[in-house]
Amino acid sequence: MTVSLPRVQRRSALRRIGLSLPVGGLLVAVFVLFALIPEVVASGDPAKLNVAQQFRPPSAEHWLGTDEVGRDLWTRVVHGTRYSLGMALAIVATGAAIGTIYGAAAGFAGGGIDELMMRIVDVFLSLPGFILAMAIAATIGRGIGPLVGALVIVWWPSYARLVRGMVLGLKERPHVEGARALGASAPYIVRRHIVPLMIEQLNVRVTQDLGYALVAVASLSFIGLGVQPPAPEWGLLLGGARAYISSSWWYPVFPGIAIALATVGFSLLGDGLAELLTRQ
Structure with a gap:
């Protein structure tokens, strides 16, 4: 991942x-x-306007309060x-x-092909990820599709480098050499003999990255380049709350808490999976 976000180094x-x-x-x-089931957890309409109920603080009727046009924040969050x-x-x-396919191809090919492919990856990794995502999103347009596309472009290179490093070590194992000697094709060897050995580490990385992706999505939406x-x-809710921070504290606080809790949840889950993998 190339989006620059702090990582806690100590356990x-x-x-x-x-x-x-x-x-x-x-x-x-x-x-x-x-x-999966937002209609069950919060049965109201998240887009329903009720100007008479605008800026109501948290209460039994509106658990997280309301926004500037009376929409229920619990329902919207x-x-x-x-x-x-x-x-x-x-x-x-x-x-x-994308990164797994690219990195596996580079690592298994080796030599000049590997070097050329990784130079391309280095170009992406040398650029500030979030700034690059902002530039891409601003160029291709606003909305869900452009936002996802922009972040995918800055996300795949780190997976390519990670997978390439793992493949370089795994392709020298005896069972892989044996498959080569039997005439198995490179795609078959990678798919059947190398990728299964990387799945657990990739699962840990994906789990941890989901939290960072949530923050990246919210950040781009916050500045108007996303949804x-x-x-x-959530990021759009925070962006809309900027003008009302001093008068309606609940408006920015609860979407921010949702982002923080989700990010911490994925980080802890990834840490737990990594610890479990280490013990095994």
Whole structure:
């Protein structure tokens, strides 16, 4: 991943006592539930206007308060999960797929082909990821498709480098050499003998990256380069709340909490999976 986001280097307290996996799994499960059945969790219409109820603070009627046109924030945050999580999943899955294919091809080919292919990757990785995504999104247009496309372009190179490094080590193993000696094709060897050995590490990376992708999606939407109104995407909710921070604290706070909790959830889940993989 080339989007510059801070990573905590030291082991977290939760990870030290073995709670990363269950805590992260619980948080992720809650947001997945929100994304799959938002109509059940929050039955209201996220786009319904009620100007008479504008800027109402959190209450029994409106759990997270209302926005500038009286829309219920609980309903909008819950329904916004489908946008944010769906786009993050599309970005990471597509970037991982492209990067895996590219990196596996480069690593298995070796020699000059590998060097040429990785120079292309180096060009992408040398550029500030978020700034590149901003430039691409601003060029190709606003909306879900352009946002996902822009972030995929900056996401796949890190997977290409990761997979290429793993393939360089795995292709020298005896069972791979044996498959070569039997005349198996390169795509067959990679698919049947190399990729299965990388799946666990890739799953950890994908899980952790989902949190970073959520932040990237929200950031681009926040500055107007992503999802457009009236969609209840979390970054868009934060962007709309900027003008009302001093008078309606709940408006920016709760979408921000949703982003933070989802990001922490995927990070903890990824840490837990990595710890589990290390123990095995």
